[in-house]
Amino acid sequence: MALTEQEILxxxxxxxxxxxxxxxxxxxxxxxxxxxxxxxxxxxxEIAVAAQDEFGVEIPDExxxxxxxxxxxxxxxxx
Amino acid sequence: xxxDQVRVVVTGLGATTPLGGDVASTWSALLAGQSGVRNLxxxxxxxxxxxxxxxxxxxxxxxxxxxxxxxxxxxxxxALVAAREAWAHAAIDKVDPERLGVVVGSGIGGITxxxxxxxxxxxxxxxxxxxxxxxxxxxxxxxxxxxxxxxxRAGVHATVSACATGAESIGYAIEMIRSGRAxxxxxxxxxxxxxxxxxxxxxxMRAMSTRNDAPELAxxxxxxxxxxxxLGEGAGIVVLESEEHALARGxxxxxxxxxVGYSADAHHIAQPEPTGAGVMLAMRRALENxxxxxxxxxxxxxxxxxTPAGDVVETLAIKEVIGAHPLVSGTKSMTxxxxxxxxxxxxxxxxxxxxERIAPGTINLDNLDDGVEVDIVRGEPRKLPDGQIAxxxxxxxxxxxxxxxxxxxx
Numbered sequence: 001m002a003l004t005e006q007e008i009l010x011x012x013x014x015x016x017x018x019x020x021x022x023x024x025x026x027x028x029x030x031x032x033x034x035x036x037x038x039x040x041x042x043x044x045x046e047i048a049v050a051a052q053d054e055f056g057v058e059i060p061d062e063x064x065x066x067x068x069x070x071x072x073x074x075x076x077x078x079x
Numbered sequence: 080x081x082x083d084q085v086r087v088v089v090t091g092l093g094a095t096t097p098l099g100g101d102v103a104s105t106w107s108a109l110l111a112g113q114s115g116v117r118n119l120x121x122x123x124x125x126x127x128x129x130x131x132x133x134x135x136x137x138x139x140x141x142x143x144x145x146x147x148x149x150x151x152x153x154x155x156x157x158a159l160v161a162a163r164e165a166w167a168h169a170a171i172d173k174v175d176p177e178r179l180g181v182v183v184g185s186g187i188g189g190i191t192x193x194x195x196x197x198x199x200x201x202x203x204x205x206x207x208x209x210x211x212x213x214x215x216x217x218x219x220x221x222x223x224x225x226x227x228x229x230x231x232r233a234g235v236h237a238t239v240s241a242c243a244t245g246a247e248s249i250g251y252a253i254e255m256i257r258s259g260r261a262x263x264x265x266x267x268x269x270x271x272x273x274x275x276x277x278x279x280x281x282x283x284m285r286a287m288s289t290r291n292d293a294p295e296l297a298x299x300x301x302x303x304x305x306x307x308x309x310l311g312e313g314a315g316i317v318v319l320e321s322e323e324h325a326l327a328r329g330x331x332x333x334x335x336x337x338x339v340g341y342s343a344d345a346h347h348i349a350q351p352e353p354t355g356a357g358v359m360l361a362m363r364r365a366l367e368n369x370x371x372x373x374x375x376x377x378x379x380x381x382x383x384x385x386t387p388a389g390d391v392v393e394t395l396a397i398k399e400v401i402g403a404h405p406l407v408s409g410t411k412s413m414t415x416x417x418x419x420x421x422x423x424x425x426x427x428x429x430x431x432x433x434x435e436r437i438a439p440g441t442i443n444l445d446n447l448d449d450g451v452e453v454d455i456v457r458g459e460p461r462k463l464p465d466g467q468i469a470x471x472x473x474x475x476x477x478x479x480x481x482x483x484x485x486x487x488x489x
Contacts, residue, residue, distance in 0.1 A: 021146035042210040049207065 029071035091169025091318030100137025131294030133311030133415025152189035153271030157314035158221035186419030188218030241476030245422025250339030267316035267423030299443035300383035300409030311415025315423025340364030344479030355396035365483035383409035422474035
């Protein structure tokens with residue numbers, strides 16, 4: 001059964017909190033990883049790998065660079 | 080005791096050691112003669128002949144936020160904890176970033192990261208390696224992180240000279256300020272090497288104590304029954320500052336970092352040179368570099384690792400260059416040997432000894448070995464004289480590195 005947007009958001013919030021210390025509550029769909037959450041490219045790699053483990057969806061590097069916002073990641077995982 | 084050079088002073092101290100998670104707790108445990116050595120309880124202990132070590136009293140992951148800790152090697156964690164303490168202690172409100180430097184090294188670097196990452200690589204593939212693996216394993220990683228933390232842009236350096244690393248870093252920092260490259264430098268050493276591969280490798284050299292039935296008695300510099308060093312971990316960091324800069328901001332000054340002497344044995348990759356010629360040269364140069372005489376030196380924090388080969392030779396060198404009069408302390412009897420961190424914490428101890436006029440004791444010294452003709456502080460700490468006095472911290476490393484750092488009271 002596909003996960004809902006809320007479930008994915010919760011999972012991403014947990015991962016980002018684990019890796020960066022940013023409270024999960026601040027991780028909302030419209031947030032930009034670089035501009036809003038101050039997440040660097042190395043941490044994005046960590047987040048992508050953790051997301052793969054969590055959701056079973058591989059995020060190739062060429063896709064990762066197009067995922068600018070939390071919503072982008074949610075859409076990628078859902079599709 | 081005057082020189083025409085820029086005077087460099089110590090305005091901040093930081094440490095996390097087997098005796099305590101900060102300078103105050105470490106220093107009080109040291110003066111109380113406590114041992115930081117304990118039994119290891121890890122699963123791998125059965126695979127190595129040494130079942131104890133001087134483990135850090137406070138695990139750095141308990142102090143650092145988790146997201147920060149996970150991207151730092153344990154040696155970097157120690158260094159950052161100690162650097163933050165030293166930086167806060169120095170209370171520098173404002174410094175030109177282009178006049179602020181860092182010199183912090185490690186003997187081995189991020190070896191636990193390397194080994195764990197290789198396991199990950201073999202078991203799960205490269206995709207599962209942390210993107211921070213490289214900055215965690217590189218021996219300059221601690222210096223880099225501290226440089227980012229304090230905003231140091233005058234230069235961030237990492238000296239690597241095995242067990243002389245911490246002292247060499249502090250020497251380099253003194254020279255950085257004297258040469259006009261910086262006004263303030265955060266300097267010291269760190270190590271986190273309590274891993275079965277390191278213990279096995281040092282044991283293969285027959286360099287470690289195997290006193291498994293009484294670990295707290297294992298580190299016993301100058302004792303007839305010493306049988307090797309005890310591996311420790313942690314970091315010691317100082318903030319050095321030009322006297323002019325420190326006075327201008329009304330800083331509290333703990334001691335003068337008077338000078339440094341370097342030499343090399345050119346003898347054997349791991350064994351001390353038996354006449355002590357290299358050690359003598361380092362101390363002689365430290366005196367010259369500081370404008371001091373042997374008579375000025377009232378205290379020596381000796382390298383004295385508790386190995387059969389090195390301890391006595393060092394005392395012969397001290398007697399030859401400085402004299403038989405200084406109070407000589409072997410603090411590794413309590414802290415164990417922090418390798419690259421040793422020169423860092425022992426410089427902190429040397430500064431505090433001058434500041435508080437007390438030379439730490441040397442525990443476990445039951446039967447003084449033959450040939451030791453200097454005044455070893457056995458057991459209890461002893462008072463240092465009033466007035467203008469000086470002290471030397473010796474650190475030597477595999478590779479034949481000899482470093483002596485001289486400090487004077489204010």
